[in-house]
Amino acid sequence: MIRLIKNGKVWADGRLQDADLLISADGKIAGLTEKSVDQTQLADGVIDAAGCLVLPGGIDVHAHLEDGAETYYEASCAAAVGGVTTVVDMPPFHVCSTPAGLRERMKAADEASVVDFGTHGGIVVGPSDLVEMAGVAKAGAAGFKVFMPAEPPVSREVLWRAVQTAARIGLRLVIHAEESACLEKEVNWADPLGFANARPAVAEEAATAFVLEMASAAGAPIHICHVSSGRTAELIDHYRSMGVDVTAETTPHFLIFEKADFHRYGARLKTTPPLREKRDTEILWQALADGVIDTVISDHYLGELPREDGQVPFEEKEAGIAGLEVSLPVFYHKAVHERGWTLDQFIRVIAENPARIFGFDDRKGKIAPGMDADLVIFNPDQDDVVKKYGEFSRAASLPYEGWQLKGKINHTIVRGVDIWDGNAIQVEKGAGRYVARKS
Ligand SMILES: [Zn+2]
Incomplete structure (x- = not known):
């Protein structure tokens, strides 16, 4: 029993191939076949990808899936609509600090998610979390989050011990790098730039330098979250050239x-x-192109439901952009359509690199025989408009509202199953599966 994706251009072996794609009954890629050899009679189901690219599904390794005003199911549907086939959940504070907490989160996700998912452990805020790290790693965390500017901030001693523990157990520390000492206590909300001015770039840069210096000494694997400053990218480049195992992400908004x-x-x-x-x-674009920054993530977070009038006072709005549904199409539009990125660069950033960093690359991130058939059927020539209210994420606060995009996702396929057909979610709650780090 096979499924067949016909008439598309398939991204495999680092190039687009005029081929049909065969998917076996277990949801794995069976292989590519010449278009001239008609397999339709053999196939159990056929998707016509005429005029479209068949690409590896997006892997978003930093999204807040059930935090704020959205359910895990809704956020996972937003991921499906947005071409994300594997999402790594960034849990709320303390929820996944213990093995039991992580397992409970994974169980809830297993019942809700329509896309495949991983879960980060964390968040380290105090010494009591340190003793749980090894257990959380064993329970299956993709990485372990450290939110440095917590209240109170993560102490230097806890951070150092977290870095040493990460080195010992081999679990990547996922760092929200902002040094609290550099943040202003008072924000001038009357000034549109007041919020940004209160959290200057030096907070991220100083925190990054501090963590990477410790990682260098301890030999710890580190992932720097949502890099916003060019200087941070330079620091990452520097430490990586010294041999530090540092990876990094940025977001479409930065x-x-x-x-x-x-x-x-x-x-x-x-x-x-x-x-x-x-x-x-500009530095971030270059760092991404050069491979200094590995991946683009949504950092999806829907803090509150959008208000009817669409007006949100700056001071009251929870910090976060709910981008799962549009991050990949927006990033494709900007990178490939406007900046002339190659498809190779695009795929590396949205699929191959994140799969490798978090240990999913034996199943995810690539179209090749034996890999999970996680696919996006994408029409690069079709125009699309970002709607005010997303289909699922209810994200009226999106900065991209009304944007005209070149390129549209027509199908999102997880392990061979068409979960989004361009109009509706095609699977039940809980169709997604947990993706473990390879050992
Ligand atoms: Zn986040």
Whole structure:
């Protein structure tokens, strides 16, 4: 029993191939076949991908799936609509600090998610969390989050011990790098730039340097979250060239927007860390192209339901941008359509690198025989408009609302099953499966 994706251009072996794609009954890629050999009669189900690219599904390794005003199911549907086939959940504080907490979260996700999922452990905020790290790793965490600017902030002693523990157990520390000492206590909310000015770039840069210096000494694997500043990217490049096992992510919003955009977009762009200068966005694009920054993630977070009038006072809005549903199409539009990125660069950033960093690359991130058939059927020539309310994520606060995009996702396929057909979610709650780190 096989399924067949016909008439598309399939991304495999680092190039687009005019081929049909065969998927076996267990949801794995069976192989590519010449279009001239018609397999339709043999196939159990056929998807016509004429005019479309058949790409590896997106892997988003940092999204807040059930935190704030959204259920895990809704967020996972947003991922499906957005072409994300594997999502790594960033849990709320303390929820996954213990093995039991992590297992409970994974169980809830297993019953809700329509896409495949992993879960980060954490969040380290105190010494009591340190003793749980090994157990959390064993229970299956993808990484272990450390939110440095917690209240009270993660102490230097706890951070150092977390880095040493990570080195010992081989679990990647996933760092929200902001040094609390550099953050202003008072925000001038009357100033559209007040929020950004209160969280200056030096907070991220100093925190990154501090963590990476410790990682260098201890030999710990580190992942720097949502890099916003160009200097942070330079620090990552420096430490990696010294042999430190550091990986990094950024977001579409840090690549696209700059601080001055707060004048126009206001609270729709409120997130931490905040937006930086134009020169930072340019350095981030280059760092991403050069492989200094490995991946683009949504950092999806729907803090509150959108208000009817669409007006959100800056001060009241929870920091976060709910981007799962549009991050990949927006990033594709900006990177490939506007900046002339190759498909090779795009796929590396959205699928291959994140799969490798978090140990899923034996099953995910690539179209090759034996890999999970996690696919996006994407029409690069079709125009699309970002709607005010997403299909599922209810994210009226999206800064991308009304944007015209080149390229549209027509199908999202997880392990051979068409979970989004361009109109509706095709599977029941809980169709997604947990993705373990390879041992
Ligand atoms: Zn986050």
